[in-house]
C-alpha cells in the first residue's frame with residue numbers, strides 16, 4: 286500500500302540527514318517540504334522566529350502541543366540546555382511513531398518526552414507525571430480551535446508563572462481568532478505578533494507571542 290506523507294518525510298531524513306545532528310534533520314525536512322512534498326511543519330521562516338523566542342526564554346521546561354513529525358520538537362530541543370525538558374503531545378499515533386524516529390535520528394531523545402494523547406486529558410496530569418512546577422514556554426501547534434480552551438486549562442492547572450511565554454503557530458492561517466482575541470485583550474498577557482508566512486508558501490501567517498503577567 287502507498288506510504289504516508291510522514292513516512293516519506295522520515296525517509297528523507299534518514300536519506301539526507303546525519304544521525305545525531307539536529308540541524309541536518311531540520312534542513313533535510315525543510316528541503317523535502319519545499320522541493321518535494323509540502324507538510325505542515327512550522328518551517329524555516331517561522332522556525333527562525335521560534336528559535337529566537339526559545340533562545341530568549343532559555344526554558345528549563347517546554348510544553349509543545351502538536352508534535353506531528355517532530356520538526357519543531359527537534360528545532361526547539363537543539364537549543365535547550367542539557368537537563369531541560371521538552372514535553373510534546375501528539376494525538377495521532379501514526380504521527381507519534383514517525384516523530385519518535387525523527388527525534389531519535391536527531392539525537393534529541395534525552396531532552397524530549399513524547400506523550401500520545403489529547404491535550405484536554407493530559408494537561409491536568411503534567412505536574413504529577415513529570416514533576417513540573419511551571420512551564421517556561423508553551424508552543425501551541427495543534428487543533429486551532431483548541432488553542433483557547435487549552436490555554437484556559439493550562440492557567441487553571443497553575444502551570445504558568447510570571448514570565449511564562451505562550452507561542453502560537455498559525456494565528457492567521459488556518460487561524461485562531463478566538464485565541465488571538467483572548468490573549469490580546471486579557472490584562473494577564475502582554476502579546477506580540479510576528480508576521481511571517483505559512484510554511485513553504487507565500488501565504489501570510491504568523492506567530493503570536495504572549496507573556497503571562499501573573
Ligand SMILES: O=C(NCCCCCn1ccc2cnccc21)c1cc(-c2ccc(F)cc2)cc(O)c1O
Nearest residue numbers: 325350351374375376402403404426427428455459
Ligand atoms: O492543523 C494543523 N496542525 C494541527 C494538526 C492536528 C493536531 C492534533 N493534535 C496534536 C496534538 C494534540 C493534542 N490534543 C488534541 C489534538 C492534538 C496545521 C495545519 C496547517 C495547514 C493545513 C492545510 C493548509 F492548506 C494550510 C495550512 C498548517 C499548520 O502549521 C498546522 O499546524
Ligand SMILES: [Mg+2]
Nearest residue numbers: 327426454455
Ligand atoms: Mg502549525
